[in-house]
Amino acid sequence: MTTPTIRVQSEDFDLQTEIDRLVAGRTDIGAVVTFSGLCRDEGGSLNALELEHYPGMAEAEMRRIAELAVERFALQGLTAIHRYGKIAPGENIVLVIAASPHRQAAFDGANFVMDFLKTAAPFWKKEHPKDGTSGDWVPAKDADDSARDRWLTPRTE
Amino acid sequence: MTTPTIRVQSEDFDLQTEIDRLVAGRTDIGAVVTFSGLCRDEGGSLNALELEHYPGMAEAEMRRIAELAVERFALQGLTAIHRYGKIAPGENIVLVIAASPHRQAAFDGANFVMDFLKTAAPFWKKEHPKDGTSGDWVPAKDADDSARDRWLTPRTE
């Protein structure tokens, strides 16, 4: 079975480099879908987000989710990278790459991994405002639970 | 409204470069989804695919589809690049990038563009086998029409 690539790192990543690693030397992959999540600053008041994680468990949860996706969508390759530490607006936070012979499985695989990663991987975001005040922890969103739960209902696809 | 970037070219593309162009200087984009379609060689018998296109109409159809997606999914950015000419197994054929504040719209936008691009953009693939024989034109797939048609049914999302 395909072994997912899982990394938790403070450095940024390069999408093309990560895709090249996944498809190198192969000619059986027809579709590659990537999701990258970026640090967003709606109001222009954010200096950075600080990403805290549970070392060891973060990698283990990401691997567990990735393996579920590989099996469910018969993926040929899966990469999941999550950054930690301070991340400025506009910078990358997370990357998921799913590869498959056909496009819908690649879309679904990447989408599935993101939905579970949001709700199960032990990462937390704290806001560091530009004004130097002590920022808030980003609250969890019910919408993220709903997005995850659609994968748990009986399959109609 | 967001103006999509549309290109039809023989050269390869670099995903990170294209994403950087899309998000450069912005801090309001939270989610970027890319789809890349690669030349696949199932049996090991393919020397290359040759992509023929209808110059002018190819760009126009891609732009029309891209603009539909930008409006329907409220995308912040959309790039669609399609290559033509001879493309070897493992190489890129097509790239779609969709950017949005939130992840589902980015997934849906890229998925929508691919489904319509497959069935409406005037490109045709011819196989060039390794054995030097004159290859076949790739037949259109009913599955591609079905994939497109799911966007035409009354919306339940």
Added chain:
Amino acid sequence: MKVKLVYFAWVRERIDKPEEEIELPAHVVTARDLLNHLKTLGDGYEAALQYPEVIRVAVNQEHVDQDEPIAGAREIGIFPPMTGG
């Protein structure tokens, strides 16, 4: 009416030219009429347009249904179902 026809993929190969200008007979009103007219022009056309229902037509670089009139067309594209992406 004179019109420029452009052919692609196996339609182009079978007709054995990428484009041509033809004079449209008066009885050719719709895209379907045009395909049926072209079929009478020789073996290559006959082979290319053997199953006209699968052929796609674009007038001035926009898809049209075969029952649409082609009056006013400057350029008509004739090609098989698309297989890009």
Added chain:
Amino acid sequence: MKVKLVYFAWVRERIDKPEEEIELPAHVVTARDLLNHLKTLGDGYEAALQYPEVIRVAVNQEHVDQDEPIAGAREIGIFPPMTGG
């Protein structure tokens, strides 16, 4: 039984330490029992665990429901709902 507790995000900030080892009293059987026990250890714990139903617990780095027993745990993680991705 001695167990290592690790705290994250605002749970860590309110308890004001990233980790500690504690001796578990005999009446602490489930993850929920543990949270209720910790709440009695001082103001920081009280503030961190004020709404124990929102708190997530991991035993040996795996998520558990609060009614699961924690016997045999070497490390217990206690943290708010995750907000990564």
